[in-house]
Structure formats: C-alpha cells, structure tokens
Amino acid sequence: MSDIVLEARDVTRTFMISGGFMKPKRPLHAVNGIDLRIRQGEVLALVGESGCGKTTLAKMLLGLLPPTNGSLELDGNPIETMDRLRIAQTVQPIFQDPYSSLNPRKSIGSIITLPLKVQGDKDPGTWRKRADEIMELVGLPRRVYNNYPSQLSGGQRQRVAIARALINRPRIVICDEPTSALDVSVQSQILNLLQDLREELGLTYLVISHNLAVVEHMATRVAVMYLGRIVEEEDADTLFDTPKHPYSKALLESVLTPDPSLGVPDTHLGAAYPNPLDMPSGCRFHPRCIKAMTHCSTIAPRKIPFGDGHVECHLYDENEGKGMLAS
Amino acid sequence: MTIDTAKAPATMENQEPSPGAMMRKRVFSHWGFMIGAIVLIAIFLMALLAPYISPGDPFDQVLSRKLIPPIWSDSAKATWDHPLGTDHLGRDYMTRLFYGARISLLIGFGAMLISGVIGTTLGVLAGYYGGRVDMVVNFIITTRLSMPVVLVALAVVSIVGSSLTVVIWVLGLLIWDRFAVVMRSATQQVRALDFVTSAQALGCSTPRILLTEVMPNITNHLIVIATLEMAHAILLEAALSFLGLGVQPPEPSWGLMISEAKGMIFFDPWLITIPGLALFALVLSINLLGDGIRDVTAPENRN
Amino acid sequence: MPEKPDSKRVLEVRRLNVEIPVPGGMLRPVQDVSLHVDRGETLCVVGESGCGKSLTSLAIMDLLPSKANRTCDEMQLSGDNVFHIGERAMSDIRGDRMSMIFQEPMTSLNPAYTIGNQLAEALQRHRKVSSDEARERAIYLLEKVGITAAASRLGQYPHQLSGGLRQRVMIAMALMCGPDLIIADEPTTALDVTIQAQILHLLADLQREFRMGMILITHDLGVVARIADRVAVMYAGQVVETGTADQIFNAPQHPYTRGLLDCIPIPGKTKRGARLGAIPGIVPSLVGHMQGCHFASRCPQLHEACKMKNIDLLPTAQSGHVCRCLLTQGSDAAARKAEGAVS
Numbered sequence: 011m012s013d014i015v016l017e018a019r020d021v022t023r024t025f026m027i028s029g030g031f032m033k034p035k036r037p038l039h040a041v042n043g044i045d046l047r048i049r050q051g052e053v054l055a056l057v058g059e060s061g062c063g064k065t066t067l068a069k070m071l072l073g074l075l076p077p078t079n080g081s082l083e084l085d086g087n088p089i090e091t092m093d094r095l096r097i098a099q100t101v102q103p104i105f106q107d108p109y110s111s112l113n114p115r116k117s118i119g120s121i122i123t124l125p126l127k128v129q130g131d132k133d134p135g136t137w138r139k140r141a142d143e144i145m146e147l148v149g150l151p152r153r154v155y156n157n158y159p160s161q162l163s164g165g166q167r168q169r170v171a172i173a174r175a176l177i178n179r180p181r182i183v184i185c186d187e188p189t190s191a192l193d194v195s196v197q198s199q200i201l202n203l204l205q206d207l208r209e210e211l212g213l214t215y216l217v218i219s220h221n222l223a224v225v226e227h228m229a230t231r232v233a234v235m236y237l238g239r240i241v242e243e244e245d246a247d248t249l250f251d252t253p254k255h256p257y258s259k260a261l262l263e264s265v266l267t268p269d270p271s272l273g274v275p276d277t278h279l280g281a282a283y284p285n286p287l288d289m290p291s292g293c294r295f296h297p298r299c300i301k302a303m304t305h306c307s308t309i310a311p312r313k314i315p316f317g318d319g320h321v322e323c324h325l326y327d328e329n330e331g332k333g334m335l336a337s
Numbered sequence: 338m339t340i341d342t343a344k345a346p347a348t349m350e351n352q353e354p355s356p357g358a359m360m361r362k363r364v365f366s367h368w369g370f371m372i373g374a375i376v377l378i379a380i381f382l383m384a385l386l387a388p389y390i391s392p393g394d395p396f397d398q399v400l401s402r403k404l405i406p407p408i409w410s411d412s413a414k415a416t417w418d419h420p421l422g423t424d425h426l427g428r429d430y431m432t433r434l435f436y437g438a439r440i441s442l443l444i445g446f447g448a449m450l451i452s453g454v455i456g457t458t459l460g461v462l463a464g465y466y467g468g469r470v471d472m473v474v475n476f477i478i479t480t481r482l483s484m485p486v487v488l489v490a491l492a493v494v495s496i497v498g499s500s501l502t503v504v505i506w507v508l509g510l511l512i513w514d515r516f517a518v519v520m521r522s523a524t525q526q527v528r529a530l531d532f533v534t535s536a537q538a539l540g541c542s543t544p545r546i547l548l549t550e551v552m553p554n555i556t557n558h559l560i561v562i563a564t565l566e567m568a569h570a571i572l573l574e575a576a577l578s579f580l581g582l583g584v585q586p587p588e589p590s591w592g593l594m595i596s597e598a599k600g601m602i603f604f605d606p607w608l609i610t611i612p613g614l615a616l617f618a619l620v621l622s623i624n625l626l627g628d629g630i631r632d633v634t635a636p637e638n639r640n
Numbered sequence: 641m642p643e644k645p646d647s648k649r650v651l652e653v654r655r656l657n658v659e660i661p662v663p664g665g666m667l668r669p670v671q672d673v674s675l676h677v678d679r680g681e682t683l684c685v686v687g688e689s690g691c692g693k694s695l696t697s698l699a700i701m702d703l704l705p706s707k708a709n710r711t712c713d714e715m716q717l718s719g720d721n722v723f724h725i726g727e728r729a730m731s732d733i734r735g736d737r738m739s740m741i742f743q744e745p746m747t748s749l750n751p752a753y754t755i756g757n758q759l760a761e762a763l764q765r766h767r768k769v770s771s772d773e774a775r776e777r778a779i780y781l782l783e784k785v786g787i788t789a790a791a792s793r794l795g796q797y798p799h800q801l802s803g804g805l806r807q808r809v810m811i812a813m814a815l816m817c818g819p820d821l822i823i824a825d826e827p828t829t830a831l832d833v834t835i836q837a838q839i840l841h842l843l844a845d846l847q848r849e850f851r852m853g854m855i856l857i858t859h860d861l862g863v864v865a866r867i868a869d870r871v872a873v874m875y876a877g878q879v880v881e882t883g884t885a886d887q888i889f890n891a892p893q894h895p896y897t898r899g900l901l902d903c904i905p906i907p908g909k910t911k912r913g914a915r916l917g918a919i920p921g922i923v924p925s926l927v928g929h930m931q932g933c934h935f936a937s938r939c940p941q942l943h944e945a946c947k948m949k950n951i952d953l954l955p956t957a958q959s960g961h962v963c964r965c966l967l968t969q970g971s972d973a974a975a976r977k978a979e980g981a982v983s
Contacts, residue, residue, distance in 0.1 A: 094540040102538060102539075105531040105534070105535065110530040112532055113550055113554065116549075124539060124541075128540050194688060194861065194900055194903050195688060195900060195919040198904070201905070205913055223907055227907075263837070264833040264836065264837040266865070266866050267862055267907055268901065268904065269866075270885035270886050272865075273867075274844050274867055275841070275866075276837075279834050
C-alpha cells in the first residue's frame with residue numbers, strides 16, 4: 011500500500027542493564043523484531059501491559075531513540091537520516107500525565123507557541139493569532155494564555171498538551187495513554203476532542219493504551235504487544251469479535267464492562283508477568299498460556315498472516331497446530 | 338463542525354492566583370526568610386557604603402590611641418570617636434568591621450559564583466546525559482571529595498602566595514562538589530518528566546532544553562545550594578585568614594581580625610567578640626535566607 | 641476465627657464529617673457521609689478524584705492527618721463503638737478487626753523486612769501465638785491468595801516480588817487476624833488489566849469464604865459493577881446515591897451518576913467513534929459552607945429549588961435505594977415547584 015505514513019521494519023531495541031555489583035551487564039530486549047505499518051487516516055492502537063515495550067516503540071517512532079536493529083521510515087524516508095525538526099513537523103506525541111507533560115515554570119502561551127519558536131517560524135506577529143486558533147479548536151478559553159499550568163485543571167492541561175502537539179499541524183499523533191490519568195468525566199471530553207480533531211484535521215493516530223474500552227472506542231486497527239513482540243494485529247472489528255491469540259483473548263476478557271449482572275472474569279492466566287531480563291524460551295507467552303502445548307516452550311511461533319493482519323501462535327500454524335483452530 | 342466540549346472549560350473559574358502572586362505571599366509570611374534577608378541587606382549596605390559611613394580609615398594607625406574599648410564598656414577610655422573601640426595598632430574597629438564585610442561578601446560571592454558555574458555545569462550534564470558522562474562526572478566528584486579542602490587550600494596558598502584573588506579562586510575551585518551532586522540529582526528528576534521528552538519531540542536543541550526546560554525547574558535547588566556554599570566560603574576564608582594564609586594584613590578581613598585579637602582574648606575580649614559576632618550574623622542570615630528560599634519555592638512543584 | 645452470628649452489620653457510620661483547616665478557610669472534604677456494610681457484603685465507594693472517598697476510609701480507620709477534625713453521629717464496628725476511643729484502643733482494632741489494603745503495594749510493604757516477618761508481625765501484634773503458628777498461618781494465607789511455593793516466599797523481600805504478587809501479599813497480610821471488615825483503597829489501580837482481574841477475583845472469593853464485610857474504594861465503574869453488592873456514589877464530599885449495583889447501573893437516579901455512566905465507552909454498546917457523554921464544568925471548591933446541591937453547578941436538570949437549601953439523602957421508590965436529589969424526592973412536579981418540598 012502506498013498510503014503508509016509510518017513504518018517499522020524488524021525493529022529491535024536492546025538496553026544493557028547492569029546485573030548488580032560485579033556482575034556483567036545483561037541485555038534487555040524491550041522491543042524485539044517488530045513490524046508495524048501506520049496508514050494515513052487510521053487509528054492504530056497498540057495494546058499491552060506495562061513493560062511490554064510499547065513506550066520504547068513510541069519513542070523510536072518519534073525519532074527520540076535510535077533502534078538497535080531494523081529500520082524506521084516516515085513517508086518512505088529513513089528516520090535516522092531525517093532532521094529532528096522535520097520529524098517534529100510530521101509526528102507529535104501526547105502524553106499520559108498532563109501534570110508532568112507541561113513545564114510548571116512556563117506560561118500556557120509560551121508552552122503552546124514553543125513549537126513555532128523551535129521551527130524558526132519567521133513571523134512572531136502571527137504566533138498569538140495561531141495560538142488563539144488552536145486554543146479555540148481544543149476548547150481552551152483565551153484567558154488562560156497567560157496562566158501557568160498549576161492554575162489549570164487536569165482536563166485543561168491535557169487540552170494544552172494537545173494544542174502544543176497540534177499547532178504545527180502534524181499528520182501523525184502518538185497518544186501515549188491519553189486519558190488514563192484523568193477522571194472519568196474528563197476522560198470522555200478528551201476522547202471526544204481527539205475524535206473531533208481527527209476528523210477536522212485529518213490526523214492519523216497511534217494510540218498506546220492498556221484500557222481496552224478506550225481502544226475499542228477509538229481504534230480502527232489494533233496491535234497486541236507482549237514482551238517486545240506484536241503477537242496479533244488485526245482490524246479492530248475482527249480483533250474484538252474474534253481474538254485469535256490466547257493473550258488477546260485474556261486481555262479482552264479482563265475488560266470490566268460496567269455490567270452488574272456479570273461477575274469478575276477469570277482469565278486463567280498464570281499470575282507472574284515474566285522478568286523481561288529472563289525471557290521465556292520458545293513462545294514468550296507459554297508460561298501463562300492455558301493452551302500451551304509441548305513445543306510452545308521450545309519453538310518460537312512464526313508470524314501467520316490472517317486476512318488483513320497476522321498472529322503469532324502455534325495454535326494457528328497449520329504445519330504444527332493440526333486443526334486446533336477452534337477454541 | 339462544532340466541538341461542544343469547548344463550552345465546558347469556558348464555565349471553569351481559575352480561582353487559583355498566579356504562581357508569582359502566591360510566591361510573594363509566601364515570601365512575606367516566612368519569618369526566617371525575612372529576617373535573613375533584612376540582616377543580609379544590612380550587612381551588604383554596610384559593605385557598600387563603608388567609605389561614607391565609617392568613622393575613620395581602616396589602615397590609619399594611631400598607636401597612642403590603641404586598644405580603646407567600645408563605648409558600652411565601663412572604661413574611662415571609651416569614646417564616641419571610636420564606637421567599637423580600636424585594635425592593638427590603634428585602628429578604628431568599626432571602620433575595619435565595615436571594610437571587612439566587603440572582603441567577606443566579595444569572597445563569599447566570588448567563590449560561590451566560580452563553584453556554582455563549575456558544579457552546575459558538571460551536575461546538569463551528568464544528570465541530563467547519564468551513562469558515560471555521568472560516570473566521568475561522578476569520578477571527578479569523588480576525586481574532589483577525597484581532598485581535604487582546608488589542607489589543599491593551605492598548600493596552594495602557601496605555594497602560589499596569598500591574595501584576595503587567589504583565595505577566591507582556590508575556594509571556588511574547591512567547593513563545587515555540593516553544586517554538582519545536587520544539580521545532578523535534580524536534573525535527573527526533571528529529565529524524566531514528560532515535558533522534556535515533549536520538547537525533544539518538538540525538535541528543540543539540547544542547549545535550548547537545558548536552558549529553558551531543565552534549568553528553570555532546578556533554580557530553586559541552585560539558589561539554596563548557592564547560599565549554603567556562600568556561607569561555607571565565608572567561613573573557610575575566615576579560617577584561612579585566621580591561620581595566616583588567607584587575606585594578608587593589613588587588609589581588614591574578619592578572620593584576620595579574629596586572628597590578630599586571639600592573643601588579647603583575656604584582656605580585651607571585644608576584639609575577638611565583635612568580628613566573631615559579625616561573622617556569625619552574616620553566615621546565619623545567609624543560611625536563613627537559603628532555607629527560606631527552599632520553603633518558599635518548594636510548594637509550587639507539589640501541586 | 642470466632643463468628644458473631646448476632647451482629648449481621650459489620651460497619652455502621654452515620655453522618656461522618658471531616659474538616660481540615662487550610663489557608664483561606666475550612667476545607668470540608670467529607671460531609672454528612674453515612675455508610676453501612678453487612679457481613680459478607682461488598683460496598684463500593686465510587687467517585688472521581690477529590691470526592692472524598694479516600695478520606696472517608698481514612699476517617700473510619702482513624703488515620704487522618706493530625707490537623708484534620710472528624711465528627712460523627714455514630715460509628716460502630718460489629719456493634720461496638722469505634723469513634724474517639726483513643727489511639728491505643730484503635731490501634732488494637734486496626735489490623736485485627738478491620739484492616740486496609742492500599743493502592744501502591746510497594747510503598748505499603750516495608751522494604752527492610754522479609755514477607756514472612758511482616759506477615760507474622762501482623763498476627764503477633766494482636767494475638768499471643770508462637771512464631772511457628774504465625775508462620776503456618778502466613779503460609780496458609782499466601783496459598784489462599786494464590787501464591788505458589790508459599791513457604792519459600794516467606795524469606796523474600798518485597799522488592800523481589802512483582803506488583804501483582806506484592807498486592808497478593810498485602811491482601812494476605814490484611815487477612816492474618818481474620819478481620820470483620822476490609823477496606824481496600826484502589827487495590828488494583830496500579831496493576832495491569834490482566835492482573836487486576838485476577839486480584840479482584842481473588843478479593844471476591846476470599847470475602848465470600850471468610851464472610852467479611854468489604855469496602856472497596858475505586859474510580860473505575862467497571863470494577864464497581866462487577867464486584868459490588870451495593871454502591872455508594874460520592875461527589876464533592878457527599879454520598880449522592882446509594883443502592884444495589886443493579887439499581888445504580890440499571891436505574892441510576894442522581895443526574896451525576898447518570899452523567900458518569902454516559903461518560904464511559906462500553907464495548908459492544910457504544911458505537912465506535914460515537915460521541916461520549918460529558919459532564920461539563922468542574923468540581924466546586926469544598927472550602928467553607930456550600931448552599932444547596934453540590935452538583936448544581938454542573939447539573940443538566942437544575943431547578944431553582946436546588947440552590948436554595950441543602951438536600952438530604954432520602955429513600956427513592958425502590959427499597960434500599962437512597963438519593964440526594966430533589967428530582968427523586970417526591971414527584972418531579974412537587975420538586976419543581978417548591979422550595980418547601982423537602983424538610
């Protein structure tokens with residue numbers, strides 16, 4: 011497809027972690043061989059638990075962290091060769107915590123216009139006008155221009171963060187848990203705003219979240235990440251209707267919809283999230299998987315294409331799984 | 338298209354005053370800060386206006402009028418010509434005290450500035466970059482910490498020779514360790530915050546991030562350490578002068594005044610008490626001010 | 641553990657108020673809160689940040705900051721008064737007859753002691769038992785909370801355990817003395833979704849098995865719906881609605897509860913990308929006294945009468961369902977008309 015705006019090819023990022031006093035450093039594969047394509051206009055959700063590497067991946071996609079291996083391309087150009095300012099024009103992040111994402115020593119106005127200054131925008135006379143425009147678009151009253159972040163509510167701060175990300179009209183926005191630090195009633199406002207802005211400005215979103223209710227609400231495609239790998243990628247409808255990977259199923263079962271007629275689900279997952287320094291052999295998920303077979307602990311599953319997406323699981327490998335598709 | 342949520346924040350009230358206004362309020366209600374500031378300003382004015390408010394000349398020796406006690410003593414020799422009396426060479430003690438304040442403040446300020454620049458640079462770079470840079474800076478800090486300040490200062494001064502400039506530079510080059518340690522950890526904390534990542538993602542250059550994103554958020558720590566180190570430098574200067582290796586006579590340094598008076602402690606105790614008290618008041622006021630600044634600036638970050 | 645069959649009610653709190661002096665007046669974060677929990681029942685206290693739900697639990701445990709002042713008409717634990725009984729008597733009760741589970745298991749376990757030490761201490765603080773007996777009970781409970789190889793875990797330190805395991809240890813510790821009441825303050829908020837489901841499952845099982853009363857404090861409506869027998873919705877320091885989970889989720893009465901339920905996307909029900917409901921405005925300041933309904937500034941169904949006087953928590957048409965709203969108290973028409981409709 012030609013409308014791929016951001017692509018990761020076999021991307022790996024390894025950190026060297028000190029093993030303790032007088033012990034050698036050990037490698038931590040935060041992201042381990044990931045392929046990801048983000049197409050113009052879609053909302054791709056990256057789902058996974060903490061420590062699965064989704065934030066590391068996001069940093070690489072923003073050009074803030076070089077991959078150890080593999081390549082990243084923005085509009086077909088390798089990100090490593092691109093100027094930071096050019097990446098910044100196209101991709102912008104929105105962070106989880108609006109309390110730490112705004113510099114407490116700067117006024118709202120100078121936070122929102124920072125991108126214009128950084129890009130060397132020639133005409134400072136228009137800064138105020140452009141700030142006013144974007145503030146209106148994200149629903150911020152003009153009078154907060156001279157306020158400081160400590161004077162704003164959590165929802166307003168998140169709007170400031172969104173305004174800062176959008177003032178240079180990027181095409182791709184990476185939202186890292188955009189609502190999980192907010193109260194329920196504010197959360198819905200921010201979700202609505204993100205949807206409106208997407209339509210109005212034709213944005214492409216990568217939404218990183220562990221909140222599957224939010225993901226189901228927003229996403230058009232979903233990639234499920236587990237210990238540095240994408241174990242399943244599908245369009246959202248297919249994934250939410252018929253999840254294939256046992257981990258995707260467990261994640262979906264863990265979603266607590268507010269329905270008092272249902273009890274607390276039993277996901278049958280093993281309790282322990284493995285230590286990423288001591289990665290399980292074979293399929294990474296096998297120690298927690300209820301459908302683990304003998305060869306799961308020795309052979310790493312390969313990527314099996316499925317319609318528009320793929321899944322990495324021996325259950326679906328025709329050469330080995332032998333008709334175990336039904337669950 | 339309309340965004341109906343836009344109406345929501347319009348109803349909100351920004352009741353909270355601006356950070357500046359809140360800070361002013363806290364400053365004026367903080368006793369330690371106010372006392373420290375007032376005493377320090379008084380000493381500063383004393384130093385600044387020394388030529389105009391002094392009763393005499395700091396170097397004029399009138400041996401016939403030596404060792405006149407201050408006016409509060411019962412002695413018949415006490416006179417308003419010399420409110421704080423004279424020293425063993427007949428120099429007016431109040432004048433020497435005023436001029437001594439200049440030297441103490443100059444050394445405190447100069448040494449603090451030099452050590453602040455060195456320590457902050459090292460600390461901020463180590464905290465921001467981490468990794469190898471951090472390792473190197475830590476090694477330098479550890480090396481510096483293993484050197485006894487007073488002994489090294491004594492050795493250097495005795496080799497290079499003693500003067501005001503030498504003392505300022507020696508102290509400045511020796512006491513930057515606390516700046517480096519505190520700035521390093523403060524930078525590490527700020528660096529981990531999302532607004533720094535956001536500035537990186539906006540394409541800000543590293544110097545810009547350090548100056549506009551990191552520095553404003555660690556200045557309160559910086560000011561506190563600066564006051565502590567200023568007091569530290571003033572005390573070190575007094576100690577060096579007392580040992581005869583700091584400021585050289587006949588310059589009127591407080592440390593030197595104490596040193597010169599030590600032989601007369603049993604007969605003319607005011608000679609040692611007056612500069613001692615002055616030193617105490619100066620160091621105390623600087624420390625009060627530093628503590629006050631920490632208290633006054635801290636709560637803003639907690640919100 | 642000894643059972644008290646005569647007293648079915650584990651906790652009864654009536655008209656609890658908390659006041660904290662702040663610069664600029666008196667902050668009143670908990671106002672007129674009444675709660676009760678029966679044996680074997682789970683009460684969920686739900687609300688957004690700053691609604692006073694955590695302070696309510698701390699007030700019940702008498703763990704408020706020292707400058708806070710609490711008043712209360714009645715506070716009974718299994719029939720015994722536990723209000724203003726003195727710090728010594730209270731600390732005998734805390735961890736014994738009622739215990740608490742906090743949000744962040746890393747900071748509520750002492751990093752300097754082993755799991756075994758801390759579990760045994762929790763029991764030996766209140767009971768005269770030998771170390772062996774304490775150890776035995778610790779192993780028993782660790783197995784109960786789903787920790788494998790429990791005996792070998794006793795020698796481990798908190799930092800050697802994952803977040804989910806630490807929370808399990810916290811739960812085991814809270815159960816050491818067989819409490820009548822457990823207060824869990826956001827016990828799963830710091831955990832991953834799959835772990836959250838497991839911990840909630842565990843809590844529900846244990847509570848049924850030991851027939852404890854449980855107060856679960858959370859902001860997550862999904863958690864509430866799945867685990868609660870009864871729900872108390874808090875807003876701006878007050879309980880605005882209390883009822884069974886079914887009543888609250890299927891027939892919410894208070895406009896705030898309704899607004900809150902509209903705000904969350906429900907997989908399968910809310911259309912993808914559709915607009916979610918929103919509650920405009922912000923929570924009012926709780927400094928000083930407030931006239932009228934606390935939700936008045938954000939309520940879509942505001943009437944003149946709402947701002948006139950304080951509104952009481954009164955029963956609605958359904959049994960066990962109380963609501964602090966003029967609309968539900970008497971007929972709508974009456975409410976609309978009259979300032980004097982509610983006494």
